[in-house]
Amino acid sequence: xxxxxxxxxxxxxxxxxxxxxxxxxxxxxxxxxxxxxxxxxxxxxxxxxxxxxxxxxxxxxxxxxxxxxxxxxxxxxxxxxxxxxxxxxxxxxxxxxxxxxxxxxxxxxxxxxxxxxxxxxxxxxxxxxxxxxxxxxxxxxxxxxxxxxxxxxxxxxxxxxxxxxxxxxxxxxxxxxxxxxxxxxxxxxxxxxxxxxxxxxxxxxxxxxxxxxxxxxxxxxxxxxxxxxxxxxxxxxxxxxxxxxxxxxxxxxxxxxxxxxxxxxxxxxxxxxxxxxxxxxxxxxxxxxxxxxxxxxxxxxxxxxxxxxxxxxxxxxxxxxxxxxxxxxxxxxxxxxxxxxxxxxxxxxxxxxxxxxxxxxxxxxxxxx
Numbered sequence: 429x430x431x432x433x434x435x436x437x438x439x440x441x442x443x444x445x446x447x448x449x450x451x452x453x454x455x456x457x458x459x460x461x462x463x464x465x466x467x468x469x470x471x472x473x474x475x476x477x478x479x480x481x482x483x484x485x486x487x488x489x490x491x492x493x494x495x496x497x498x499x500x501x502x503x504x505x506x507x508x509x510x511x512x513x514x515x516x517x518x519x520x521x522x523x524x525x526x527x528x529x530x531x532x533x534x535x536x537x538x539x540x541x542x543x544x545x546x547x548x549x550x551x552x553x554x555x556x557x558x559x560x561x562x563x564x565x566x567x568x569x570x571x572x573x574x575x576x577x578x579x580x581x582x583x584x585x586x587x588x589x590x591x592x593x594x595x596x597x598x599x600x601x602x603x604x605x606x607x608x609x610x611x612x613x614x615x616x617x618x619x620x621x622x623x624x625x626x627x628x629x630x631x632x633x634x635x636x637x638x639x640x641x642x643x644x645x646x647x648x649x650x651x652x653x654x655x656x657x658x659x660x661x662x663x664x665x666x667x668x669x670x671x672x673x674x675x676x677x678x679x680x681x682x683x684x685x686x687x688x689x690x691x692x693x694x695x696x697x698x699x700x701x702x703x704x705x706x707x708x709x710x711x712x713x714x715x716x717x718x719x720x721x722x723x724x725x726x727x728x729x730x731x732x733x734x735x736x737x738x739x740x741x742x743x744x745x746x747x748x749x750x751x752x753x754x755x756x757x758x759x760x761x762x763x764x765x766x767x768x769x770x771x772x773x774x775x776x777x778x779x780x781x782x783x784x785x786x787x788x789x790x791x792x793x794x795x796x797x
Contacts, residue, residue, distance in 0.1 A: 445790050448788045448789065448790060449788070451788055452782065452785065452788035453730045455785070455788065456778050456779075456781050456782060456785075457727075457728045457729075457730065457775065457778070459778060459781070460728075460771070460774045460775045460777075460778035461728070461771065461775075463774050463778070464767070464770045464771040464774045464775070465483070467770050467774065468766070468767050468770050471766070471770075477757060477759065481756075481757060482753060482757065485749060485752050485753050485756055485757065486745065486746060486749040486753065487749075488749070488752065489745070489748055489749025489750075489751070489752035489753070490742075490744075490745025490746065490748050490749045491745055495635070496745075496748065496749075498634055498635045498636050499635075499744075499748040500741055500744040500745035500748045501634075501636045501640050501741060501744065502635065502636050502637060502640065502744070502748075503743075503744035503745075503747045503748050504640065504643075504737075504740040504741045504743065504744030504745075505636075505637065505639035505640040505642075505643050505698075505701065505744075506531070506639065506698040506701070506702065506716075506718040506722075507718060507721055507722050507725050507740040507743055507744060508640070508643030508644070508646075508647060508725075508736055508737055508740045509531075509639070509642075509643050509646065509694045509695060509697055509698035509701075509722070510527040510528070510531060510694070510695050510698055510718050510719045510721070510722025510723075510725075511722040511723075511725035511726040511729065511736045511739075511740055512643075512646060512647065512650055512691065512694040512722075512726075512733060512736060513527035513530060513567075513571065513691040513692065513694045513695040513698075513719070513722060514527060514691070514722055514723050514726040514731075515650075515691075515726040515729065515731040515732070515733060515736060516650060516654065516687050516688075516690050516691040516694070516733075517571075517575070517585070517684075517687050517688050517691050518667075518726065518731040519654050519660070519663055519664055519667055519687070519731055520663040520664070520666050520667040520683060520684060520687045521666065521667035521668070521670070522575065522578060522585045522667075522684065522687070522688065523585060523586045524571060524574060524575075524585055524586070524589045524688060524691060525586055525589050525590050525593070525719075525720070525723055526570070526571055526574055526588075526589030526590060526592050526593045526596075526692075526695075526719070527571075527593075527691070527692075527694075527695040527698075527718075527719035527720075527722050527723070528593045528596075528597075528695075528715070528717070528718065528719025528720055529570060529589075529592050529593030529594070529595065529596030529597060529719070530566075530567035530568075530570045530571050530593075530596070530691075530692040530695035530696050530699070530719070531567065531695045531696065531698045531699040531702070531714065531718060531719050532593075532596050532597050532600050532699060532714045532715055533566045533567060533570050533596040533599065533600065533696065533699065534563035534564065534566050534567040534695060534696025534697065534698065534699030534700055535563065535600075535699030535700065535702050535703045535707075535710050535714045536566070536599070536600045536603060536604070536608075536619075536699070536710045536714070537562045537563050537565070537566035537696070537699075538559040538560070538562055538563040538699060538700045538703045538704065538710070539608070539619040539620075539622070539703050539709055539710035540562075540603070540608055540619065540710070541558060541559055541562045542555065542559055542620075542622045542626065542703075543608070543619070543620050545558060545559070545626075546620070546622055546623060546626055552625055552626050555626055556626070556628060556704065559700055559703075559704065560697060560700045563696040563697060563699050563700035563703075564692075564693035564694075564696045564697050564700070565693070565696070566696050566699075567692040567693055567694070567695045567696020567697070567699065568689040568690070568691075568692040568693035568696060569689070569692065570592060570596060570692050570696075571589065571592075571688045571689065571691050571692025571695065572685050572688045572689035572692055573592065574588045574589040574592055574688060575684045575685045575687065575688030575689070576684075576685050576688075578684060579680065579681045579684045579685065580681065585688075593719065597715055600710065600712075600714065600715075601712070603619075604617050604618060604619060604710060604711055604712070605617040608620075608710075610709070613709075613711070616711055616712070617711060617712075618707075618709045618710065618711035619709045619710045619711070620709065621708050621709045622703070622704065622708055622709065623708075626704065627704060627705065627708060628701070628704045628705050637701065637705040637706075638701070638705075639697075639698070639701035639705060642697065642701070643737070643740070644737055646694060646697075646733075647733040647734055647736055647737050648733070648734070650690070650694075650733040651732070651733040651734045654733065659683075659686075662678050662679075662683055663683050663687055665678065666678060666680050666683050666684070695719060695722075698718065699714060702714055702716075721743060721768065722740075723772075724743070724768060724771060724772045724775070725739050725740050725743055727772070727775050727776075728771075728775060743768070746764050746767065746768070747764060749764070750762075750763070750764045
């Protein structure tokens with residue numbers, strides 16, 4: 429009777445390719461984040477500030493108390509929606525950076541449609557529904573236009589979406605300072621206030637507005653759409669190889685425009701919440717940079733809708749701690765923007781690491797005979 433050698437006969441268990449890729453997709457962004465913190469620490473040392481004090485204040489201002497946590501969640505709400513506006517087109521191979529314009533246009537559309545609703549005494553829930561649909565339609569059409577230009581006219585989507593953002597901001601300024609201006613807004617041109625009766629309150633028991641809940645729900649829905657449906661599979665196949673997708677008979681043009689329209693609707697919804705929760709009217713404050721910060725959030729999350737939520741919360745915490753850093757360390761509130769810029773640059777550079785780290789590469793098989 430022979431006994432099988434455990435060294436030769438036992439099967440060797442190696443991680444699957446999917447597991448290795450998943451581990452790599454987590455390791456590289458975390459590595460980039462840690463590297464960014466180290467570089468920013470050197471920056472603080474050069475200007476004579478303590479990195480330990482800075483990051484402890486960021487932790488305190490972002491997660492140190494129940495109030496801080498709620499502020500972080502509130503700040504993360506528009507970031508979730510604008511990050512989705514970048515992540516969805518990215519799955520089909522498009523680099524859309526026009527979420528800022530879609531947010532602004534969505535906010536303007538919501539404020540504009542609110543004028544007849546408020547003056548007519550419409551019920552608040554009905555007004556919210558109409559305002560949200562209008563905002564999403566405006567944002568969806570705006571980014572959908574960039575997708576249409578990309579497929580049917582060959583216009584680079586990155587350039588067109590960026591230019592459309594500036595056009596959207598100009599349109600907002602034109603109407604806010606002209607036809608839609610409230611005569612009472614002397615110092616800061618704005619549309620007519622929607623009034624307290626039409627402001628959306630917070631989630632019961634918290635100070636976090638419903639925009640955060642909407643962002644979480646949309647993240648789950650879009651994760652299922654892009655990962656568990658034939659639409660998502662077709663979009664990912666198109667993003668991998670457009671020619672192969674066309675050869676298989678996939679409606680590439682429809683997929684591109686649809687993904688861009690969904691993305692714009694997410695950003696437009698962020699504009700709706702900015703008007704109905706934060707500002708109460710449309711004005712220049714809608715241009716807050718959420719659309720561009722959302723790009724960074726989506727990059728760190730590797731365009732995964734579910735991962736966008738925790739990453740957005742981290743950036744929401746950094747933003748929420750800006751005032752505390754300013755008061756305690758005597759640094760400008762814009763210091764957190766410097767940190768965000770460093771993270772973005774390091775993150776872009778870290779993309780070269782994918783496929784190069786031996787630890788996350790599948791072991792080569794022996795020669796087949």
